[in-house]
Amino acid sequence: MTGVAIVAKGLTRRFGGFTAVDAVTFDVRAGEVFGFLGANGAGKTTAIRILTGLLAPSSGAASVAGFDVYREREAIKRSIGYMSQRFSLYNDLTVRENIRLYGTIYGLSASVIRARTDNLLERLRLGESGSKRVGTLPLGWKQKLAFSVALLHQPRIVFLDEPTGGVDPVTRRQFWELIYGAAGQGTTVFVTTHYMDEAEYCDRLGIMVAGRLDALGTPHELKERFGAGSMDEVFLRLARSGAPAGAAA
Amino acid sequence: MSAPAVVAESVTRRFADVVALDDVSFDVRAGELFGFVGPDGGGKTTLFRILVTLLLADSGRASVLGLDVARDLWAIRRKVGYMPGRFSLYPDLSVEENLQFFASVFGTTVEAGMPTIAPIYDQLAPFATRRAGALSGGMKQKLALSCALVHHPEILFLDEPTTGVDAVSRREFWDLLADLRGRGLTIVVSTPYMDEAGRCDRVALIQRGRLLGVDEPAAVARSFSGAVLEVRSRERYRALLALRAFEHTDTVHLFGEWLHYTDRRAGNGIAADVVAHLRTNGIVADVTPIAPTIEDTFIQRMGAPEAA
Numbered sequence: 001m002t003g004v005a006i007v008a009k010g011l012t013r014r015f016g017g018f019t020a021v022d023a024v025t026f027d028v029r030a031g032e033v034f035g036f037l038g039a040n041g042a043g044k045t046t047a048i049r050i051l052t053g054l055l056a057p058s059s060g061a062a063s064v065a066g067f068d069v070y071r072e073r074e075a076i077k078r079s080i081g082y083m084s085q086r087f088s089l090y091n092d093l094t095v096r097e098n099i100r101l102y103g104t105i106y107g108l109s110a111s112v113i114r115a116r117t118d119n120l121l122e123r124l125r126l127g128e129s130g131s132k133r134v135g136t137l138p139l140g141w142k143q144k145l146a147f148s149v150a151l152l153h154q155p156r157i158v159f160l161d162e163p164t165g166g167v168d169p170v171t172r173r174q175f176w177e178l179i180y181g182a183a184g185q186g187t188t189v190f191v192t193t194h195y196m197d198e199a200e201y202c203d204r205l206g207i208m209v210a211g212r213l214d215a216l217g218t219p220h221e222l223k224e225r226f227g228a229g230s231m232d233e234v235f236l237r238l239a240r241s242g243a244p245a246g247a248a249a
Numbered sequence: 250m251s252a253p254a255v256v257a258e259s260v261t262r263r264f265a266d267v268v269a270l271d272d273v274s275f276d277v278r279a280g281e282l283f284g285f286v287g288p289d290g291g292g293k294t295t296l297f298r299i300l301v302t303l304l305l306a307d308s309g310r311a312s313v314l315g316l317d318v319a320r321d322l323w324a325i326r327r328k329v330g331y332m333p334g335r336f337s338l339y340p341d342l343s344v345e346e347n348l349q350f351f352a353s354v355f356g357t358t359v360e361a362g363m364p365t366i367a368p369i370y371d372q373l374a375p376f377a378t379r380r381a382g383a384l385s386g387g388m389k390q391k392l393a394l395s396c397a398l399v400h401h402p403e404i405l406f407l408d409e410p411t412t413g414v415d416a417v418s419r420r421e422f423w424d425l426l427a428d429l430r431g432r433g434l435t436i437v438v439s440t441p442y443m444d445e446a447g448r449c450d451r452v453a454l455i456q457r458g459r460l461l462g463v464d465e466p467a468a469v470a471r472s473f474s475g476a477v478l479e480v481r482s483r484e485r486y487r488a489l490l491a492l493r494a495f496e497h498t499d500t501v502h503l504f505g506e507w508l509h510y511t512d513r514r515a516g517n518g519i520a521a522d523v524v525a526h527l528r529t530n531g532i533v534a535d536v537t538p539i540a541p542t543i544e545d546t547f548i549q550r551m552g553a554p555e556a557a
Contacts, residue, residue: 038415039387039415039416039417040385040386040387040414040415041385041386042415126557128557129557137557138290138554138555138557139288139289139290140288140554140555141555141557162413165412165413165441166288166289166412166441167288167289167441168287168288168291168456168554169288169443169544169547169548170502170548170551170553170554171288171554173502173503174554177489177503180486184486194413194415194416194419195442196416196444197444197504197505200505200506201503219506220506230505231505232416232444235416235417236416236417236420239415239416239417
């Protein structure tokens with residue numbers, strides 16, 4: 001896949017008198033690992049809900065995988081994968097049952113699901129655990145599995161909302177290697193994180209401050225532009241410059 | 250030196266066949282800011298619940314402020330402030346109503362608690378009538394901290410107060426803790442973020458119910474056995490894969506902008522050898538020895554991640 005995976009131009013979303021996303025313009029290239037950062041309440045979640053077809057914008061334009069966020073939201077949902085720390089898999093279903101459920105939801109045939117299940121379990125080295133209930137797996141495994149399930153229907157873009165929260169430092173790194181693996185196959189990865197070392201793992205970053213996209217660039221560029229030694233410092237300077245106290249988006 | 254604020258001796262707790270805490274022993278000095286650092290499922294919450302008398306250990310002993318956690322629970326409860334990991338305020342009550350509620354539960358008033366909570370509450374005051382559920386993540390944490398402090402406790406237990414909180418709010422929260430510590434409060438706090446360990450007087454690394462070490466943050470980092478090389482390459486992922494295939498590699502990990510590498514061998518010339526190996530794979534890299542971080546030590550001591 002070549003070209004552009006996500007385009008946003010002047011994307012805006014208001015809730016009553018509050019502008020949660022304020023004229024945001026950026027693009028994400030196909031196959032890129034794009035990090036989307038911002039303080040709590042800066043508008044990240046609202047922007048992600050628009051880009052995943054769950055919420056219509058108030059004004060501006062955006063397309064995801066070539067589909068329009070106003071008119072083609074169902075097509076967007078079919079073209080993307082999504083995982084978050086909060087909603088991932090069903091704890092009371094087994095590993096295989098979860099995979100089959102998501103495969104069926106995405107309209108894959110039984111034979112395709114079976115083949116991809118075997119492949120997925122082998123890649124994750126979960127072959128022995130296929131019939132275990134997901135609730136019994138350690139958190140890091142759940143998250144690795146949830147990521148692979150989000151890719152089951154081979155979406156062009158996958159959205160990851162804080163995928164590694166609370167995960168041990170080694171498993172967190174294994175998770176990022178899965179991300180690199182998917183990006184290497186051409187999948188575009190759109191990821192949020194509160195770990196600033198993970199911000200460094202992204203090809204490019206967009207940083208939201210009070211509804212606006214105040215910085216866009218590679219980690220290296222952003223550090224140079226802000227004369228900062230780390231992404232932590234860049235983030236701190238940006239967020240301190242414009243964040244309103246108190247209100248959630 | 251005054252008596253320790255917390256003493257734990259061989260505390261063990263199982264849930265069915267899971268050993269949540271495995272023979273855990275440590276002490277917290279009075280006035281100390283003491284951190285438990287480790288991933289979810291490590292046993293931090295179980296340990297905190299035992300120390301604040303909400304859960305009994307299967308074996309071992311623990312005391313808080315000289316009081317036994319199993320026998321003296323009512324005396325302990327009056328003296329500790331506890332902020333659980335899950336948001337535990339009433340979302341439908343306003344900021345000030347939540348505070349009034351927690352003050353009244355402890356038989357005191359918000360006014361009496363104000364000297365203690367003022368530095369935190371001042372930031373919340375503009376939102377006094379807002380529903381707690383409508384606050385941002387960072388503000389919720391500050392309200393929860395105010396509620397845990399309103400009865401003027403002698404020791405504070407904060408279970409993952411910064412989980413899911415953005416990097417700026419996290420830093421502000423730690424600034425508040427440093428201020429409270431400066432006023433003499435003993436604070437026991439847990440976090441999954443390794444970068445927060447440096448804000449503590451001492452840290453305990455905890456993983457799968459076991460303590461991997463207890464010491465000052467700098468000493469934990471220094472206790473890394475062996476040498477860490479930082480590998481700086483524009484082609485980080487390719488370099489990682491090339492080093493995985495290198496016969497002398499012990500460990501290689503993504504670490505922020507660069508890679509951290511350890512070699513099976515000891516001695517000089519290793520950095521140059523790594524550079525040469527990468528060059529034969531067509532990768533340009535700088536390789537230099539660096540001081541290990543707490544996260545390096547944690548990774549070294551934690552062993553292999555849990556099997557599925």
